Amino acid sequence: MTDTLFSKIINREIPADIVYEDELCLAFRDINPQAPVHILVIPKKPLVDLAASTPEDEPLLGHLLHTAGKIAADEGYGDAFRIVINNGEKAGQSVFHLHVHILAGRDFTWPPG
Ligand code: AMP
Numbered sequence: 001m002t003d004t005l006f007s008k009i010i011n012r013e014i015p016a017d018i019v020y021e022d023e024l025c026l027a028f029r030d031i032n033p034q035a036p037v038h039i040l041v042i043p044k045k046p047l048v049d050l051a052a053s054t055p056e057d058e059p060l061l062g063h064l065l066h067t068a069g070k071i072a073a074d075e076g077y078g079d080a081f082r083i084v085i086n087n088g089e090k091a092g093q094s095v096f097h098l099h100v101h102i103l104a105g106r107d108f109t110w111p112p113g
Helices: 005-010 055-074
Strands: 018-021 025-029 037-043 082-084 100-104
Touching (some): 005 025, 005 037, 018 055, 025 055, 037 055
Antiparallel strands (some): 018 025, 082 100
16 A cells, blocks of 8 residues: 555654544544544554455454544534545545544435435
């Protein structure tokens, strides 16, 4: 996997508004928020996307989702938030380092656009 700007954020080569970090993941506010709360949770392991994950990544993927729920709660929206993972360019992925979007603080429609 080639270096993306998210690996640069992990390595503190470019700044980000970091809200959470542990040994497996980092979470920071999206630079172009689509909701009052818009945070990205990324694995420190450089996975391109969800499709590139393997069975050995299952604990990591579970950790990303569990952490996303905790962050939503910490932000005051533990009861109503949306999780999005865009996989592939056609699905809206623009940064090719797996990331979980946490969106909260407004009403959401279904189906998503
Ligand atoms: P996606 O389109 O699912 O790949 O999401 C990529 C997200 O990364 C978008 O919501 C962007 O606004 C966000 N983004 C891009 N550059 C940065 C950055 N330097 N810091 C924080 N978020 C960023």
